[in-house]
Amino acid sequence: xxxxxxxxxxxxxxxxxxxxxxxxxxxxxxxxxxxxxxxxxxxxxxxxxxxxxxxxxxxxxxxxxxxxxxxxxxxxxxxxxxxxxxxxxxxxxxxxxxxxxxxxxxxxxxxxxxxxxxxxxxxxxxxxxxxxxxxxxxxxxxxxxxxxxxxxxxxxxxxxxxxxxxxxxxxxxxxxxxxxxxxxxxxxxxxxxxxxxxxxxxxxxxxxxxxxxxxxxxxxxxxxxxxxxxxxxxxxxxxxxxxxxxxxxxxxxxxxxxxxxxxxxxxxxxxxxxxxxxxxxxxxxxxxxxxxxxxxxxxxxxxxxxxxxxxxxxxxxxxxxxxxxxxxxxxxxxxxxxxxxxxxxxxxxxxxxxxxxxxxxxxxxxxxxxxxxxxxxxxxxxxxxxxxxxxxxxxxxxxxxxxxxxxxxxxxxxxxxxxx
Amino acid sequence: xxxxxxxxxxxxxxxxxxxxxxxxxxxxxxxxxxxxxxxxxxxxxxxxxxxxxxxxxxxxxxxxxxxxxxxxxxxxxxxxxxxxxxxxxxxxxxxxxxxxxxxxxxxxxxxxxxxxxxxxxxxxxxxxxxxxxxxxxxxxxxxxxxxxxxxxxxxxxxxxxxxxxxxxxxxxxxxxxxxxxxxxxxxxxxxxxxxxxxxxxxxxxxxxxxxxxxxxxxxxxxxxxxxxxxxxxxxx
Ligand SMILES: Nc1ncnc2c1ncn2[C@@H]1O[C@H](COP(=O)(O)OP(=O)(O)OP(=O)(O)O)[C@@H](O)[C@H]1O
Ligand SMILES: [Mg+2]
Numbered sequence: 267x268x269x270x271x272x273x274x275x276x277x278x279x280x281x282x283x284x285x286x287x288x289x290x291x292x293x294x295x296x297x298x299x300x301x302x303x304x305x306x307x308x309x310x311x312x313x314x315x316x317x318x319x320x321x322x323x324x325x326x327x328x329x330x331x332x333x334x335x336x337x338x339x340x341x342x343x344x345x346x347x348x349x350x351x352x353x354x355x356x357x358x359x360x361x362x363x364x365x366x367x368x369x370x371x372x373x374x375x376x377x378x379x380x381x382x383x384x385x386x387x388x389x390x391x392x393x394x395x396x397x398x399x400x401x402x403x404x405x406x407x408x409x410x411x412x413x414x415x416x417x418x419x420x421x422x423x424x425x426x427x428x429x430x431x432x433x434x435x436x437x438x439x440x441x442x443x444x445x446x447x448x449x450x451x452x453x454x455x456x457x458x459x460x461x462x463x464x465x466x467x468x469x470x471x472x473x474x475x476x477x478x479x480x481x482x483x484x485x486x487x488x489x490x491x492x493x494x495x496x497x498x499x500x501x502x503x504x505x506x507x508x509x510x511x512x513x514x515x516x517x518x519x520x521x522x523x524x525x526x527x528x529x530x531x532x533x534x535x536x537x538x539x540x541x542x543x544x545x546x547x548x549x550x551x552x553x554x555x556x557x558x559x560x561x562x563x564x565x566x567x568x569x570x571x572x573x574x575x576x577x578x579x580x581x582x583x584x585x586x587x588x589x590x591x592x593x594x595x596x597x598x599x600x601x602x603x604x605x606x607x608x609x610x611x612x613x614x615x616x617x618x619x620x621x622x623x624x625x626x627x628x629x630x631x632x633x634x635x636x637x638x639x640x641x642x643x644x645x646x647x648x649x650x651x652x653x654x655x656x657x658x659x660x661x662x663x664x665x666x667x668x669x670x671x672x673x674x675x676x677x678x679x680x681x682x683x684x685x686x
Numbered sequence: 687x688x689x690x691x692x693x694x695x696x697x698x699x700x701x702x703x704x705x706x707x708x709x710x711x712x713x714x715x716x717x718x719x720x721x722x723x724x725x726x727x728x729x730x731x732x733x734x735x736x737x738x739x740x741x742x743x744x745x746x747x748x749x750x751x752x753x754x755x756x757x758x759x760x761x762x763x764x765x766x767x768x769x770x771x772x773x774x775x776x777x778x779x780x781x782x783x784x785x786x787x788x789x790x791x792x793x794x795x796x797x798x799x800x801x802x803x804x805x806x807x808x809x810x811x812x813x814x815x816x817x818x819x820x821x822x823x824x825x826x827x828x829x830x831x832x833x834x835x836x837x838x839x840x841x842x843x844x845x846x847x848x849x850x851x852x853x854x855x856x857x858x859x860x861x862x863x864x865x866x867x868x869x870x871x872x873x874x875x876x877x878x879x880x881x882x883x884x885x886x887x888x889x890x891x892x893x894x895x896x897x898x899x900x901x902x903x904x905x906x907x908x909x910x911x912x913x914x915x916x917x918x919x920x921x922x
Binding site: 272276682 | 745749752754755774775778779781782783785787789793795796797798799802806807810811855859
């Protein structure tokens with residue numbers, strides 16, 4: 267180990283350009299890969315209030331088509347339609363219905379400051395599908411939701427902005443010029459949460475003028491452990507058939523797109539209300555990106571290593587003369603290169619974390635806003651282990667060919683090579 | 687200095703046997719016959735010098751004896767073992783266990799300290815603890831009077847010191863044979879004489895068989911036997 271470090275330092279001193287390019291190249295490559303990975307990680311890693319991301323499934327849209335195929339309508343669901351399609355499925359612990367859109371509304375409280383807050387209208391089950399942290403007060407009950415009571419649960423931050431240092435529970439505030447009473451305070455939620463986030467939560471109201479099929483309602487299902495997405499999809503498909511029968515009189519039919527969807531699909535980017543997302547497409551795209559991000563620098567690093575080894579042909583010959591086996595030549599070179607790769611990787615990872623923390627726009631919330639994620643989302647054991655794994659693979663790809671070539675050098679010719 | 691033959695009694699066992707050795711280098715345009723029908727037997731404990739004009743095949747012969755190169759035809763036996771059938775792995779282990787190399791331009795590894803250079807052959811040997819290796823290195827450095835240089839880098843040493851380190855590296859693994867290709871070629875006469883004295887001591891005290899290529903008549907005369915080469919053949 268000590269000797270490998272000495273060798274690396276010696277190479278750095280005698281061939282600074284090649285050494286630096288290798289280090290920077292590795293750092294850049296790890297930086298890019300880890301940034302892409304972090305962006306994906308943030309989309310799918312569970313954190314409160316979406317600690318159950320692996321078990322939460324969503325139904326967001328409804329799509330219907332006329333029998334003759336000339337007409338097509340799609341969009342968010344009406345509450346009755348959402349209930350008909352997603353209510354009371356088997357193998358589901360909780361089903362919540364809520365407004366899909368986070369609405370920006372003007373609010374004003376004791377502080378007399380008018381500001382805009384993100385309001386989410388939900389039912390009572392919402393608080394069990396998503397694990398918000400209740401800091402004070404309580405959540406609204408199913409009865410209060412049915413009665414459309416003007417009650418609100420607000421985030422800690424919103425409470426402070428509305429009421430300053432006053433105890434917020436029991437206080438009143440204006441929400442779009444309607445009077446609301448605060449009954450509970452929850453911890454702030456990151457905008458990176460897909461559907462669980464919001465500044466103010468209020469009882470969902472089913473507008474009576476609603477279209478029987480369309481509206482703004484979405485369904486979130488908390489599957490029981492052991493229930494798979496396919497189990498749920500099978501049931502929902504049957505519900506679609508039932509909806510078909512209802513609509514037959516209007517010459518319409520419901521088009522099923524494979525719902526409900528898990529976390530990976532709903533964060534896959536733009537999801538149309540009338541298309542079937544392909545879960546493999548996102549994975550294939552990411553895999554392609556990772557492979558390109560690995561192969562391109564690996565080829566460069568390989569060339570660099572090759573040129574550094576060419577200066578050491580005579581030395582390699584001596585090592586062979588002294589009894590070093592071919593296998594040992596390979597493992598020594600790969601190990602030596604791994605040290606360089608890991609050093610570059612650490613630099614790259616730090617760059618990635620700093621970039622994630624301080625560059626706006628890298629992480630975008632499902633609502634389309636720039637978000638700065640918490641450090642723990644960017645630097646955790648999973649990321650560290652992955653980064654090391656990527657370094658290892660990068661090293662194997664880039665070092666194996668030059669190392670193998672070095673091991674095949676003819677000992678006598680290598681010793682007498684003038685390059686040293 | 688003259689080392690009388692009579693004070694040594696080397697066994698009559700042949701430690702190096704070459705028979706019918708031929709070496710042909712083939713490049714695209716030309717074919718060079720570097721060695722032609724070389725038959726040679728060297729006894730255990732012998733100090734043999736090889737002389738001949740430049741390009742006559744001396745280094746090629748040493749490389750073949752040192753198992754760094756394979757002959758085009760003929761057989762090499764070292765210490766009673768026929769080496770032609772050995773695979774690369776076995777050859778490596780055999781070199782490590784039995785052979786020591788000394789070169790004209792020292793060939794120390796520039797990124798390693800003197801001590802690490804000397805330790806290298808032991809590093810390639812299995813079953814030796816770090817402590818055992820360091821003890822062996824210290825012993826050899828002490829013996830060659832270069833202990834105070836152990837932490838130096840090769841670039842900081844004089845030619846004579848470099849060759850001492852190279853010899854230390856060649857003997858640290860207690861080889862039976864040392865192959866030296868013009869070991870004094872890059873040294874002034876005083877340093878050259880010191881290196882020769884060292885080789886003679888290793889030959890007499892440790893019984894190491896030495897095969898040395900040299901252009902120096904006086905150095906050759908001091909050895910037990912001089913083999914003269916011309917155009918890839920032994921002429922005397
Ligand atoms: N790798 C090689 N490829 C082709 N020809 C070679 C190779 N190595 C040596 N030769 C040729 O083989 C012949 C013998 O070379 P060798 O190096 O053994 O000579 P030498 O006696 O050691 O010479 P010197 O005294 O100059 O060191 C020379 O003609 C040389 O050009
Ligand atoms: Mg030569």
